[in-house]
Amino acid sequence: xxxxxxxxxxxxxxxxxxxxxxxxxxxxxxxxxxxxxxxxxxxxxxxxxxxxxxxxxxxxxxxxxxxxxxxxxxxxxxxxxxxxxxxxxxxxxxxxxxxxxxxxxxxxxxxxxxxxxxxxxxxxxxxxxxxxxxxxxxxxxxxxxxxxxxxxxxxxxxxxxxxxxxxxxxxxxxxxxxxxxxxxxxxxxxxxxxxxxxxxxxxxxxxxxxxxxxxxxxxxxxxxxxxxxxxxxxxxxxxxxxxxxxxxxxxxxxxxxxxxxxxxxxx
Numbered sequence: 001x002x003x004x005x006x007x008x009x010x011x012x013x014x015x016x017x018x019x020x021x022x023x024x025x026x027x028x029x030x031x032x033x034x035x036x037x038x039x040x041x042x043x044x045x046x047x048x049x050x051x052x053x054x055x056x057x058x059x060x061x062x063x064x065x066x067x068x069x070x071x072x073x074x075x076x077x078x079x080x081x082x083x084x085x086x087x088x089x090x091x092x093x094x095x096x097x098x099x100x101x102x103x104x105x106x107x108x109x110x111x112x113x114x115x116x117x118x119x120x121x122x123x124x125x126x127x128x129x130x131x132x133x134x135x136x137x138x139x140x141x142x143x144x145x146x147x148x149x150x151x152x153x154x155x156x157x158x159x160x161x162x163x164x165x166x167x168x169x170x171x172x173x174x175x176x177x178x179x180x181x182x183x184x185x186x187x188x189x190x191x192x193x194x195x196x197x198x199x200x201x202x203x204x205x206x207x208x209x210x211x212x213x214x215x216x217x218x219x220x221x222x223x224x225x226x227x228x229x230x231x232x233x234x235x236x237x238x239x240x241x242x243x244x245x246x247x248x249x250x251x252x253x254x255x256x257x258x259x260x261x262x263x264x265x266x267x
Contacts, residue, residue: 049096054258162212
């Protein structure tokens with residue numbers, strides 16, 4: 001076959017525009033994805049830690065249609081701008097080092113947000129709790145803030161009702177959990193746990209006292225075993241117990257103090 005350099009050159013010219021279009025689409029796709037993000041924030045907002053205390057930080061993206069995405073900490077790039085005061089690892093867990101304030105920055109696909117952590121020598125903030133299995137009235141003894149948490153079985157949700165001026169009630173879904181029937185809060189007031197009796201699992205939420213909001217803990221809900229009925233957090237805040245309906249068995253879970261996550265105590 002006779003070699004035709006002109007024909008080969010024409011084929012190259014046909015391929016180059018396609019490659020350019022593919023590259024351009026890739027860039028535009030990334031830009032368009034960011035255009036749909038209306039706001040980015042880190043939660044909890046501006047938390048307070050004791051020296052050697054820990055706090056899980058989560059990056060939350062809100063989209064223009066009102067939906068939100070709690071990005072996995074492992075997919076977020078973390079930086080502490082004041083590591084002598086507080087550090088943060090690749091899992092998004094910040095640790096208090098010395099008294100002062102530290103700015104923490106999280107970034108996901110070009111979407112950045114910051115929060116300021118205050119580190120003190122004081123112990124975790126104590127709380128006072130009243131109520132029953134489906135309604136908890138909680139008072140933050142350091143700040144005087146009060147919130148009521150109510151389980152809504154028919155709506156598969158938790159209502160948060162703050163008593164402080166300027167704050168409004170909100171509702172947080174437990175889905176894919178169903179049938180929230182029993183509430184418990186840890187002694188420091190950082191986490192709320194909900195037994196979902198219909199779906200036989202436990203929803204775990206981090207409590208943001210400054211905004212009166214609940215944020216789902218990573219990997220929630222957690223399997224609770226057959227017919228879970230009641231739930232209680234031990235006084236040390238390190239373990240959680242679940243009693244089962246018509247069964248003397250009690251399931252025990254370890255609480256990750258940094259994240260609020262649960263694991264079976266036997267593991």
